[in-house]
Amino acid sequence: MPNWLKSCIKLTTKEKRVSKKCTRHLQPDIPRAPPFKGMDITFLGTSSGSPTHKRNVSSLVLHLVTGEQWMFDAGEATQVQIRHCRTASMGRINRIFITHMHGDHIWGLPGLLSSLLIGIEECNQLHLYGPSSLDEWIKSTIRMSRTILPRNKLVFHPLDARQKGHFVIVDDDNYTVHACPIKHTIPCWGYVVEEKKTKGNIDAAKLTLMGIAPGPIYKQIKDQWDQDLIVLSDGIVLDRKSIMSEPKEGRKLVILGDTCDPSNIQEISMDANAIVHECTLPESMAHLSRQRGHSTATMAAKFASKIRAKSLVLNHFSPRFCDDTLRKELDLASRHYKGNIILASDFGIFQVAPNKSKSVG
Structure with a gap:
């Protein structure tokens, strides 16, 4: 390989290093985002x-x-x-x-x-x-x-x-x-x-003790999160405050x-x-x-x-x-x-x- 070509290759490599260094210098110092x-x-x-x-x-x-x-x-x-x-x-x-x-x-x-x-x-x-x-x-x-x-x-x-x-x-x-x-x-x-306001959380353990197992019935409960009394499809009436946490402000x-x-x-x-x-x-x-x-x-x-x-x-x-x-x-x-x-x-x-x-x- 001719000496002049070797010199060009060396120069190009050096220019790339300088370019990367300059680019890093121009970028603002941006902190990493904390968990959303x-x-x-x-x-x-x-x-x-x-x-x-x-x-x-x-x-x-x-x-x-x-x-x-x-x-x-x-x-x-x-x-x-x-x-x-x-x-x-x-x-x-x-x-x-x-x-x-x-x-x-x-x-x-x-x-x-x-x-x-x-x-x-x-x-x-x-x-x-x-x-x-x-x-x-x-x-x-x-x-x-x-x-x-x-x-x-x-x-x-x-x-x-x-x-x-x-x-x-x-x-x-x-x-x-x-x-x-x-x-x-x-x-x-x-x-x-x-x-x-967002929905409160269901107390699954308390519902289980009441004989209400997880399933589609949970959706009925969640859909009535803003009511004091929750009426299920089978007629059972539940006190919302006893089975759900308060809605979050x-x-x-x-x-x-x-x-x-x-x-x-x-x-x-x-x-x-x-x-x-x-x-x-x-x-x-x-x-x-x-x-x-x-x-x-x-x-x-x-x-x-x-x-x-x-x-x-x-x-x-x-x-x-x-x-x-x-x-x-x-x-x-x-x-x-x-x-x-x-x-x-x-x-x-x-x-x-x-x-x-x-x-x-």
């Missing part, structure tokens, strides 16, 4: 206004026990973040909820819609919720870029800024979602996702858009399992934060305490925040809220713990 708990949040972007080296702009994905994935906001490069993510999947997103029309919450949406609706991983139907002006913006962007989206696959649900209180926008067999206007510099919404998750005052959503947020609340500026800039329609960690902590939330997830940090500043803000927040406080990070996962069901009496 039925209501998990993956944060795709936790920065406010503009991205940083560690944080992209606003977006998160809610993973549900039904296999669905719901997205809340879609800032610039959200689609890229999904590609890097271990848990979020383009093919499973069937609902997107937009909180408001500021660019760091919506600029990734047109490209994402194109991929979801006409790309390789197209879905059957996609539901989009947001301000009424969102529809006009999407249509203008799609028209000017000469992109064709199949109309029958995108269902838009406009939110009326004139509506004062909360209202239901999703109500299916498993979940209810309320939307509620909250105070910001432009019309903005918060969302409350409520999991419906569903979880409640509050996800807020940008706000300096979310009090309008307080009523339906009470006793939430978790609240995701923005924390744009440090407490030293609290006055400016209110002027700009934003919150500090202390403001978020006070609201979480007011609604008796079990966990508070702080999100939407200004690029001016450094790790030391965030730790100081966390300390300040803990003075006003005694629950669990988490600082959201890109690709971080927060699990909303399931409620415990009461045992059979």
Whole structure:
């Protein structure tokens, strides 16, 4: 083999090693996903206004026990973040909820819609919720870029800024979602996702002692899980509380858009399992934060305490925040809220713990 050819082969091998090393360096450090708990949040972007080296702009994905994935906001490069993510999947997103029309919450949406609706991983139907002006913006962007989206696959649900209180926008067999206007510099919404009650567990041992063996009759019992008295096909009447654990209360998750005052959503947020609340500026800039329609960690902590939330997830940090500043803000927040406080990070996962069901009496 000629020497010049050997040199080329050596060079090519070296280039491959360098290329692999560079690729590894460019990949974000993504933690492995913990075992799924039925209501998990993956944060795709936790920065406010503009991205940083560690944080992209606003977006998160809610993973549900039904296999669905719901997205809340879609800032610039959200689609890229999904590609890097271990848990979020383009093919499973069937609902997107937009909180408001500021660019760091919506600029990734047109490209994402194109991929979801006409790309390789197209879905059957996609539901989009947001301000009424969102529809006009999407249509203008799609028209000017000469992109064709199949109309029958995108269902838009406009939110009326004139509506004062909360209202239901999703109500299916498993979940209810309320939307509620909250105070910001432009019309903005918060969302409350409520999991419906689930069936209690049958005490098979107790039923066996009563002479009721496992079989089709168990289905009759389960189908009447929400009744105090269970009537079987042979006329036998059973006290549900004596043979089944109490139905398990569903979880409640509050996800807020940008706000300096979310009090309008307080009523339906009470006793939430978790609240995701923005924390744009440090407490030293609290006055400016209110002027700009934003919150500090202390403001978020006070609201979480007011609604008796079990966990508070702080999100939407200004690029001016450094790790030391965030730790100081966390300390300040803990003075006003005694629950669990988490600082959201890109690709971080927060699990909303399931409620415990009461045992059979």
